[in-house]
Amino acid sequence: MDESMDEDVSFEMMDDHNHNNWEASADAYRQHPPNPQQQTGHAAHSTVCEAEGSTLPNSGAHSAPEPGNGVGDCEDSAGTGASAGASAAAGGKVTLNINSSTSKFLMNVITTEDYKSTYWPKLESAIEQLLTQNPQDYIPISYEQIYSCVYKCVCQQHSEQMYNDLIHKITVHLQHISEELQASPPDQYIEKFDTALAQYMAALQSIVPLFIYMNKFYIETKLNRDLKEDLTKLFTDYVAEKHVCTLMPLLIEAHSTPFQITPSIMANIVKGLYTLRPEWVQLAPTLFSNFIPNILPPALESELSVYAAQDQKLQRELMQNGFTRGDQSRKRAGEELAYNGSSSSCATSRGYR
Structure with missing residues (x-):
């Protein structure tokens, strides 16, 4: 036994009135360690130790380094309600019990299977609701729960998988929207495109903030991109670009006939197309100039x-x-001119x- 342990044994021998020799006291100490509650100093409390190079088994305990080697870094955790004690172990090592809350934290590891079976299904369900809701509707989902779920997955190194799942989910949704637009009759085509565009952009206003941790610690850091730009580009690639050649002649025709299409719908589509890809102005400069300044x-x-x-x-x-100009009878002379x-x-x- 090393020198530091000998010092502890000697200290106990001086306070022991039931033995008359040092060796008997040492044997008794080894066989019956004193009650931790009766000791003074750090041994009277439960401790949580972290040692360099040590591993934490599933049991919630680990082996501390050799006493006196300066490797262990222990923090006193008295008052946590967990009973802990030190017992002599083989080779002069001491096994310490960590408190229950720390054990629970260490055991709470999100495996790949946990992510696929528990965490991603929750995220996918919320994303589906956000993508399909009416922009004026209220969705009964817990934003705090989803936000926390994303945070935990990022902390557990599932950012890449979560990003790929998100992109795949939204891509499939947009492909379905594109197919619906393709099957729409011409007289409903413009309104349906406006609904799809408005619904998607409104969904991004909620989806992007929910994945802010993934955006900050994975997309911006490792991919050098931005989540909102990536998701906006998905709509451009899978919906707008595939339908702009069909949509533009309908818009030009509708604009040539006043109020065939509601002005707000016309403005939303034209401004939306310009935001998605400004070079589309060249397809109909005059049309875009009616809603966007400085085009011509x-x-x-x-x-x-x-x-x-x-x-x-x-x-x-x-x-x-x-549409009339109103009552012209009350005009004064010269006003018509x-x-x-x-x-x-x-x-x-x-x-x-």
């Missing part, structure tokens, strides 16, 4: 008459569709067409 070159003075003719044509179309000349002034005030 600045207006030229030589083209003012053309702009005025376009305004007059729009006014005639509105009147043909039942000013009104007729206003088209030119409107054209010059646009700046960009």
Whole structure:
């Protein structure tokens, strides 16, 4: 037995009144270790030790290093409610019991099977609800629970698998949306595309924050990308790009007929397409210029008459569709002339067409 253990034994021999020799006291100490509750100092409490190079078995205990070698780093954990004691082990090592909460933490390891059978199904269910809900609806899911689930998976090194599962899940969903759009009749095509775009973008507003830990510690760090950009690109690749050639002629036709499509829907689609891929402006510059500023070159003075003719044509179309200019009987003299000349002034005030 090493020198430090001899010192402890000698200390017990001095306080022992039942034995008359050192050797008998030492034997009794080895066979019947004193009650930890009767000792003073750190031996009277349960301790949690961490040693370099040591492993923690499933039993929740590990072997401390040789006394006096300076490797062990122990923290006193008295008051935790767990009874712990030190007993002499073979080779001069001491086995220490760690408290129950630490044991539970150490045992709470998320294996690959745990991730596939427990954690990902929870995440997948929440993602499905977010992707299919109406943007105005309330979803009865626990955002705190999902957020915590993502955090635990990231801490347990499942970020790559979780990212791949997320991309696959959303890709399958978008492929289904694309198939539905392809089967839609022309008179419903624009509205269905607007619904799909609005629904998906609204879902991203919830999905991206839920996976913020994965985005920060895996996507940005290892992939040098951003989750929102990746998910937005999925919609571009699997939906918008496959339907833009069919969608654009319908948009141009609908825009040429006032109020065939609700102006808000037209604006949402055009702005959405521009956000997804700005170069799509070249497919219909005039259409995009009606909803996005600075698309066309600045207006030229030589083209003012053309702009005025376009305004007059729009006014005639509105009147043909039942839109009147209101009661003209209360106009003052000279006001009609000013009104007729206003088209030119409107054209010059646009700046960009």
